[in-house]
Amino acid sequence: MKKVYLYATCLGTAAMQESVLNSVKLLRREGVEVIFKKNQTCCSQPSFNSGYFKESKNIALYNINLFEKDYPIVVPSGSCAGMMSHDYLELFKDDNNFERVKEFSSRVIELSQYLDEVLNVNYEDKGEPIKVTWHSNCHALRIQKSIQASKNLIKRLKNVELIDLEYEEECCGFGGTFSVKESEISNAMAREKIKNIQKTGAKYLISGDGGCLMNIAGTMSKMGLDIKGVHLYDFLVKRLEGVKI
Amino acid sequence: MSEQHKLPHEQIVKIKLNDEQMRENLSNAMHTLQKNRLKLIDEKFNDWQGLRERAKQAKNNALMSLNERLLEFEKNATKNGIQVHWASSDEDACEIIYELMREKNISKILKGKSMASEEIGLNHYLENKGLKAVETDLGELILQLNGETPVHIVVPAIHKNRYEIGEIFKDKLGSELESEPEKLNAIARKHLRDEFEGLKMGLSGVNFAMSEEGAFWLIENEGNGRMCTTASDIHVALCGIEKVMQSFEDAATMVHLLTPSATGQFIPTYNNIITGPRKNGDLDGPKEVHVILFDHHRSDMLAHEDYYEALRCIRCGACMNFCPVYDKIGGHTYQTVYPGPIGEVISPNIFGIDHTGDILNFCSLCGRCSEVCPVKIPLADLIRKLRSNKVGQGKNPPLGANMLHHNAAEAFAFRNFEKIATSGNLWRFSLSKAHYFNWFIQSFKNTLPVVKKWSQFKDLPQIKKNLYKELENIEGVSCE
Numbered sequence A: 001m002k003k004v005y006l007y008a009t010c011l012g013t014a015a016m017q018e019s020v021l022n023s024v025k026l027l028r029r030e031g032v033e034v035i036f037k038k039n040q041t042c043c044s045q046p047s048f049n050s051g052y053f054k055e056s057k058n059i060a061l062y063n064i065n066l067f068e069k070d071y072p073i074v075v076p077s078g079s080c081a082g083m084m085s086h087d088y089l090e091l092f093k094d095d096n097n098f099e100r101v102k103e104f105s106s107r108v109i110e111l112s113q114y115l116d117e118v119l120n121v122n123y124e125d126k127g128e129p130i131k132v133t134w135h136s137n138c139h140a141l142r143i144q145k146s147i148q149a150s151k152n153l154i155k156r157l158k159n160v161e162l163i164d165l166e167y168e169e170e171c172c173g174f175g176g177t178f179s180v181k182e183s184e185i186s187n188a189m190a191r192e193k194i195k196n197i198q199k200t201g202a203k204y205l206i207s208g209d210g211g212c213l214m215n216i217a218g219t220m221s222k223m224g225l226d227i228k229g230v231h232l233y234d235f236l237v238k239r240l241e242g243v244k245i
Numbered sequence B: 001m002s003e004q005h006k007l008p009h010e011q012i013v014k015i016k017l018n019d020e021q022m023r024e025n026l027s028n029a030m031h032t033l034q035k036n037r038l039k040l041i042d043e044k045f046n047d048w049q050g051l052r053e054r055a056k057q058a059k060n061n062a063l064m065s066l067n068e069r070l071l072e073f074e075k076n077a078t079k080n081g082i083q084v085h086w087a088s089s090d091e092d093a094c095e096i097i098y099e100l101m102r103e104k105n106i107s108k109i110l111k112g113k114s115m116a117s118e119e120i121g122l123n124h125y126l127e128n129k130g131l132k133a134v135e136t137d138l139g140e141l142i143l144q145l146n147g148e149t150p151v152h153i154v155v156p157a158i159h160k161n162r163y164e165i166g167e168i169f170k171d172k173l174g175s176e177l178e179s180e181p182e183k184l185n186a187i188a189r190k191h192l193r194d195e196f197e198g199l200k201m202g203l204s205g206v207n208f209a210m211s212e213e214g215a216f217w218l219i220e221n222e223g224n225g226r227m228c229t230t231a232s233d234i235h236v237a238l239c240g241i242e243k244v245m246q247s248f249e250d251a252a253t254m255v256h257l258l259t260p261s262a263t264g265q266f267i268p269t270y271n272n273i274i275t276g277p278r279k280n281g282d283l284d285g286p287k288e289v290h291v292i293l294f295d296h297h298r299s300d301m302l303a304h305e306d307y308y309e310a311l312r313c314i315r316c317g318a319c320m321n322f323c324p325v326y327d328k329i330g331g332h333t334y335q336t337v338y339p340g341p342i343g344e345v346i347s348p349n350i351f352g353i354d355h356t357g358d359i360l361n362f363c364s365l366c367g368r369c370s371e372v373c374p375v376k377i378p379l380a381d382l383i384r385k386l387r388s389n390k391v392g393q394g395k396n397p398p399l400g401a402n403m404l405h406h407n408a409a410e411a412f413a414f415r416n417f418e419k420i421a422t423s424g425n426l427w428r429f430s431l432s433k434a435h436y437f438n439w440f441i442q443s444f445k446n447t448l449p450v451v452k453k454w455s456q457f458k459d460l461p462q463i464k465k466n467l468y469k470e471l472e473n474i475e476g477v478s479c480e
């Protein structure tokens, strides 16, 4: 029996709890046992990206102590997975704790990578035929490199047509604290993204990242568009259960 | 530098974001450059990544032995008849040019494209002394006529479309109103031909200097650079010390990366390799060639454990061509000579983080710049490190860090964040208090007056469930 830690991320525990529960469902479906550490918090990306390295290191060490056993740490977010599997190493480059950090980081994996590459899941799509488009989160794309795995999962669904998004590799403007500090530039970036999403003609935007979704879908809903942003793991569960999106 | 006229950060952002025409011009131009680059790499290169690695090594080798390289360059260049000058500051560099002009009784020089001359503020310096520097690069010329500075390090006037350029030519040169590229070119050519006549001193930058050869390499597309370097009696080249490399082969590796990265061309239209002044029997070429090797805080950067990496930059502009922030706000918003991701790294190091540090905000850390940079400068990581220096953390802070005013309220918010994020109880307690996800934003509300605007643009998700309770009820899940 496989056993994993689930790292829910700060967004997951605070706002996107549905997606966390669906992530659990996807793991349980494959018979994987899930350990949920109740004291888990955040990967420290907000402070790290703002330059507060001292605070970030303390948060990282907190996580490293919390997820002490040898299980894989599965994260339903490429951004946080990238932070913990890659950026922690940078943060602790010249630190005494480096070896411990390295051990922790090597266990971190994004959920779609775990489903696609480790479990090689088999999916039966019970939903109606639909067209969707995909937004790549920058950190998932360039640091965690989990985008291919995420798309592979969607491609396993026979009734889902995945339409390419033009300029997919351009940032949507979230960037954590960036969207707060430079809200107007961030909004201009989100609008540009949305213009391209509209061009695909798809009514659903799927993404594996809660932050980007909150940014893009939040802007689309404010604009009154009838395009829905759906988290990858919510989407998968609904397709597998044949529930309307 | 024109930093005296700096506008407040928020104000310049607003102005530029509202400039629809500029944004459209930039977005079109950037997407074309991106496509050209990708297509070329795909079609013409077998091992682009290998070439990048080689270039990184070659440049690092040169930087790690820079002292030796510079002295070797001086020795060999002098042997070739090139006069080598040393300048430690921007002022020094300007003064050397000024002295040369005075000595020869010259009141006007013609310039090929050179960001180095922008960096040292040459035009302004000469103007104050009653002397003139005339731009000959088409983009630079357009901007000089219009009283602007370059918006991009490779394509300085990329924010203007051909109709706007036609208007500028009509207003400033008294030409007919045109918008066809050929006709616009003809107007510029005629204007410049008149300037080139009787040219005494030409100024250029340097792309790569080769220490073993004592020569330097200049690439360009328009041919005006060649005019500036060969048609004049005296050629002066401005060269940052980091441009010196060991061998001709090393420089050739860089040129192979530079044009594809910059514009998506396989090779530049003109390769000028300058080995010295006109020799006996030569039919043309300048009678004197001068090179000014200037430092301007580059040795400080070289001594830094992280920021030295930015000295590998070959000024190809790819990082800005691919930057999703740059194409929304344009290069002028950075209000410093070097814009875009590389500007965010070198401007604080060269001009001081105290008055250029605000541009570190112009980055969502998407990492695309690091991905495309041909010499593998980890731009996003360096920007993050500079942010850390800006808030008073990090080792070995750059120039001007001691003059920074730290945002105490922000620091407090992050200390608070640390406290909550290192305690499961506090974490759950603060979540239970939040009706929206914005508790995270709430923690910054005292420091960041823009929070309201954020929710102005976006609807926020609502919390619906008690996550912990639901998890406990799932079979096969253990909550520890």
Ligand code: SF4
Pocket: B261, B312, B313, B314, B315, B316, B317, B318, B319, B320, B342, B372, B373, B374, B375, B376, B377, B379
């Ligand atoms: S940092 Fe890299 S991509 Fe940017 S201009 Fe320099 S060499 Fe080109």
